Amino acid sequence: LNRHHGGVKIQPDRLLADIEALAAIGDTGDGGNCRLALTDEDAGGRELVVGWMRDLGLDVRVDRIGNVVATRAGAESTGAGNDAAPVMTGSHIDTVGTGGRYDGTLGVLAGLEVVRALDDAGIRTRRPVAVAFFTDEEGSRFAPDMLGSLVYAGGMPLEDALDIVAIDGAVLGTELERIGWTGDAAVPGPAPHAYVELHIEQGPVLEEAGVTIGAVTGVQGISWQELTLTGQANHAGTTPMRLRRDPAYVAAQTIGFVRRLATDLGGHQVGTVGRLDLHPDLVNVVAARATLTVDLRNTDEAVLAEAERRLRGHVAALASAEGCEGAWRRLARFQPVAFDPAVIDLVESTAERLGHSVMRLPSGAGHDAQMLARVCPTGMVFVPSRAGVSHNPAEFTEPEHLAAGTEVLAEVLTELAGVVE
Ligand SMILES: [Zn+2]
Numbered sequence: 175l176n177r178h179h180g181g182v183k184i185q186p187d188r189l190l191a192d193i194e195a196l197a198a199i200g201d202t203g204d205g206g207n208c209r210l211a212l213t214d215e216d217a218g219g220r221e222l223v224v225g226w227m228r229d230l231g232l233d234v235r236v237d238r239i240g241n242v243v244a245t246r247a248g249a250e251s252t253g254a255g256n257d258a259a260p261v262m263t264g265s266h267i268d269t270v271g272t273g274g275r276y277d278g279t280l281g282v283l284a285g286l287e288v289v290r291a292l293d294d295a296g297i298r299t300r301r302p303v304a305v306a307f308f309t310d311e312e313g314s315r316f317a318p319d320m321l322g323s324l325v326y327a328g329g330m331p332l333e334d335a336l337d338i339v340a341i342d343g344a345v346l347g348t349e350l351e352r353i354g355w356t357g358d359a360a361v362p363g364p365a366p367h368a369y370v371e372l373h374i375e376q377g378p379v380l381e382e383a384g385v386t387i388g389a390v391t392g393v394q395g396i397s398w399q400e401l402t403l404t405g406q407a408n409h410a411g412t413t414p415m416r417l418r419r420d421p422a423y424v425a426a427q428t429i430g431f432v433r434r435l436a437t438d439l440g441g442h443q444v445g446t447v448g449r450l451d452l453h454p455d456l457v458n459v460v461a462a463r464a465t466l467t468v469d470l471r472n473t474d475e476a477v478l479a480e481a482e483r484r485l486r487g488h489v490a491a492l493a494s495a496e497g498c499e500g501a502w503r504r505l506a507r508f509q510p511v512a513f514d515p516a517v518i519d520l521v522e523s524t525a526e527r528l529g530h531s532v533m534r535l536p537s538g539a540g541h542d543a544q545m546l547a548r549v550c551p552t553g554m555v556f557v558p559s560r561a562g563v564s565h566n567p568a569e570f571t572e573p574e575h576l577a578a579g580t581e582v583l584a585e586v587l588t589e590l591a592g593v594v595e
Contacts (some may be wrong), residue, residue, distance in 0.1 A: 179480035181593075182584040184291045188578035190562035193246040196267065197275035201566050206567025207275050210441060210587020211268040211310035212240070212320075212346065216554045217268045217353035223282060223307065230289050232305070236357025238332055238507060239325045240309040242348050243363065246289050249594045260302035261585060261591040262366035263288070263541060266311030266322075267417050273312075275586040276576075280305045280557075281372045291545055291584055299591035306459040308351075308542045323545035362549075367544035368590045370517060372555045372583045374571050375538050378562030387525040387532040387576050388556030389518050393544040394442060394536055395478045395510035397470040401428065403490065405498040407454065407462035419497035422452050427492050432468055432485065434511075439481055442473045442536065473536045511544040517553030517586075520593075524585045525555075530578050539564075555582050 197512035198209045200221060201214035203408030209215040224242060227234050234239050243262070250258040265281025285305035290301065308326065313319025316338045324330045351526035356487065374582050375381075403421035429447045436445035446469040453463040468485060493500040519532065525532035535556065543554045557579035560570040 180289045181297065182288065182588055183294055183295065183468065184287050184577065184580045186580070188487060189283055189287045189576060189580055190292060191277060192226065193279060193288065196279055196283065198569070200522050202268065202272070204567040205275070206569075207269045207273045208271050209267065209269045209273070210271060210315045211312065212315070212349035212353055212355075213343075214353065215266050216379060217355065218495060220355060223267060226286055227305065230293070232287065232289065235359040236355060236356060237326070237359035237361050237363055239322050239335055239361055240321045240357065240560060241306060241326050241357040241363065242362075243304050243306045243359070245302045245304040246345055248300050248591060249298045251299050257366040258301045259275070259365060260304040261299075261587050262304040262369045262546070263587055264304075264306030264308065267307050267373050268310055268312050270312050270314045270565050272566060274564060274566060276571050277376065277564055278311055278373070280374055280579070281479060284372045284576070284583055287301055288584040288587055292588070297469055297588065298594040299588060301591040303587055303591050304366065310346075311542055315342065316346050320540055320542055320545050323542035325361050326363045327545040327548045329545060329548060330362050346568065363594055365549040367462045367550065368374050368514075368517060368547070369543060369552045370441055370521070370555065370583065370586050370590070371541060371543040372557070372571070372579050373489060373541060374559045374564060375556040376559050376562070376564035378559070379535050380533070380556060380558040381560065381562065385531045385533045385534060386557065386575055387530045389522040389525065389532055389534045390554035390556055391518055391534050391536050392473060392510060392512040393541060394471045394473040394542060395475055396506060396508045397478060397482055398505035398507070399468050400503045400505055401466050401468060402499075402501045402503070403464040403493060403498050405462060405496065406460070408460040410460055411459040411462060418460055420460050421498045422461040422498075424462035424489070424492050424496050424498050424500070425450060425452075425466050428468075428489055430467065431488050431492075435481055435484060439472075439477055441477065443477060443481060444471050444538075445469070445481070449550055453590075459547060467505070471538070476508050478510070508540065508544070511547050512548060513543070513552035513553045515553050521553050521555055521582065525582050528578075528581055528585065530582065554578050555586070
């Protein structure tokens with residue numbers, strides 16, 4: 175292997191200036207950002223970033239779901255449509271409604287800084303280097319999340335994706351057309367040679383350990399389910415306790431069970447009831463219906479499946495004891511993803527070589543990288559999030575950590591792309 179030794183000098187000030195400029199679009203006035211997928215703010219962010227891509231002389235392609243891939247040619251490019259597959263990096267520039275300025279944007283803008291640094295150093299890579307941003311990673315407006323990368327990787331047909339209806343009633347394909355970002359590149363897109371994404375951790379692990387770089391081992395599996403419990407509405411004063419069929423009571427027991435389930439299973443198991451609606455939602459009426467969501471996640475598919483099985487079994491018993499009906503609806507289910515061992519090793523050894531502290535850890539959040547992992551060797555680089563806070567205007571990563579992550583990304587991409595000496 176022809177190893178490349180640290181010739182790519184990134185300039186953190188340029189990266190910080192880009193983060194600042196992008197954060198001005200959809201600025202929520204409290205340090206945060208709102209660029210929900212396929213809104214005018216998303217379009218504004220897209221124009222800015224694609225302008226920078228063109229300024230760098232990259233070949234910019236937009237695909238039919240609005241993903242953008244900007245490519246720096248490699249020495250092995252022939253220009254005849256049979257170029258070597260690129261080494262790809264990237265992430266997303268859409269945000270949640272109360273987003274911060276680093277989630278997603280870091281991975282895209284750091285990719286552009288790597289391109290600048292390669293240009294500065296006059297480095298020609300054998301393979302092309304591509305910087306991508308994927309449509310609707312957050313899924314806040316159009317579910318599921320990681321939609322653009324899912325379509326890119328062939329995990330959902332384009333037609334199905336274009337038909338998705340937003341929480342505000344808009345249709346994805348119509349919105350994509352409206353903001354002018356329906357491209358003509360085909361999906362599924364071509365498989366890269368490898369994909370490596372830099373992202374903020376969005377959790378507390380690196381900061382608590384005092385470590386700068388995370389070599390991400392994979393992404394935990396996600397199970398989202400909605401439970402509707404139906405009982406009988408009745409008078410809160412006159413209905414004896416023994417005659418009640420109270421779905422609110424079953425919902426409360428379910429919430430308690432989800433907490434105990436996660437604690438009992440231990441390890442990386444987490445469980446959350448994030449939504450609860452009672453109907454008719456009145457002070458003096460035993461509820462007729464309760465609707466709640468259960469979010470279960472684990473890095474281990476067998477344990478995650480066991481958690482789902484125990485949850486359903488226990489809720490069935492609770493509901494029947496109360497004389498209620500329970501109905502489940504699945505909202506999302508992604509299996510855990512293990513990243514490529516060679517890419518994980520490369521991230522770890524590169525961080526060590528550059529003198530940064532490094533540890534291996536799984537990702538608690540979903541990322542575009544988990545979709546790309548379906549089609550090519552994939553890995554991720556994490557940098558610390560202050561207090562583990564994300565999806566919040568207070569989201570913050572120290573500039574020196576942003577720089578360290580970008581340095582590691584630059585070396586890893588260069589190594590994977592190969593340098594023409
Ligand atoms: Zn993200």
